[in-house]
Amino acid sequence: MHNLRLILEYDGTDFQGWQQQPDQRTVQGEFQKRLERLYGTPLRVIASGRTDAGVHALGQVVNFTAPHTMPLDRLHQALNGMLPPDIAVGFIDEVAPEFHARFNARRRFYQYHISYQKHPIGRQYAWYMRRQLDMNTLQQAAKYLIGCKDFTSFCVAAYEKENRICEIFSCQWETKQHGLVFHIEGNRFLRAMVRSIVGTMVEMARGVRPATDMPRILEVQNRQAAGESAPPHGLFLEKVIYDEGLPGG
């Protein structure tokens, strides 16, 4: 029995998110199916977190218990050969038996991409909007999110009933050629949280509401107080950090 950890990259476009569901194409479903074929036995893969339908991952971290030994480079090649073109394994290592990709994750990093130009090439990976956003408003709104806060207002209703407190270590907007990237780093994220944060900040930057609304939105703990969710195709799970750092260095 070996506890193996893997970094996965996937294009979320054609997936109904991470979590396995009957009759749906999901990343977990497609990945487990290949692993089970390879090992000839049912297996269960644990991810650092579930990504929603349409959300991409550059560095999702997962683990599973391998029933028998296989050289890691052979496993790596075999999996990439078997997996569909929209999922790839970037790295594999063997970890302590108690390692758990979700429970042991310390910091999760997300990116959200916005494009101001209509670019057919790569349109699957950014939210296109014609009018430019006010950068000062965006940065101001982002600052209110840092620290330990209750994110109920940015959480899909009826989900995660218990603890909705997340610690945001850092978040900022970066100017890119013809667009923007929002970077956010936290200990955990609730369902659709980054997308509803981005959607709310975009409304502020468009002047629909002031950036100074942010503390009040957090305080009322009500999803109705926040703005609409940004579309999933601009969002990337960038990387996940554990006690000992980033898997693979």
Add this chain to the structure above:
Amino acid sequence: MHNLRLILEYDGTDFQGWQQQPDQRTVQGEFQKRLERLYGTPLRVIASGRTDAGVHALGQVVNFTAPHTMPLDRLHQALNGMLPPDIAVGFIDEVAPEFHARFNARRRFYQYHISYQKHPIGRQYAWYMRRQLDMNTLQQAAKYLIGCKDFTSFCVAAYEKENRICEIFSCQWETKQHGLVFHIEGNRFLRAMVRSIVGTMVEMARGVRPATDMPRILEVQNRQAAGESAPPHGLFLEKVIYDEGLPGG
């Protein structure tokens, strides 16, 4: 009557190439349909050249005769709003009545992208191969293509029966992170020519045949002498240059 010139970007993935065909989704078909709706009259769009099914364009140049006046920025916005997400207009100007996007094009630039890593994000835009290619062989093979040559051996049979002489001004391979890009600049290109050139060079770099075969392949003027065509999704029409330079500077 105004002769308008436009630069188009498109993602070739879901098109059966540039040229309009009944019951097929083509770039020309989708583009003309929008223009005709906008002007309320049948129109014909001329491109610098036809791109094959699956081939992308960053800077395809087209022209058409507009039956009535419309401010160019309004036309630009209207078209981008009407066009599907996989076609965009990047630039428009009015040109002399005799300008013809194909006949007046002086230099056409293509890029071919190869990736050595399985990357789900952006996999639509590069040919993925696991084993690295010998760069010296690739560069050596490319050098034989420069100058005025008959490219019958790199042309789809039964197509373009007449003049198959093209002048290649420059071509070279560039090393990129986790892959390569082939750049080629010529006065004209035959159908599937860049893809069969790339496919043949890849066979050489894999040791299937020596790079020194290139002069003989050109000389025999027979498609059977060359290698298989590289897949279309790695190929981009980058830009087209006219007597007065690149449209839009």
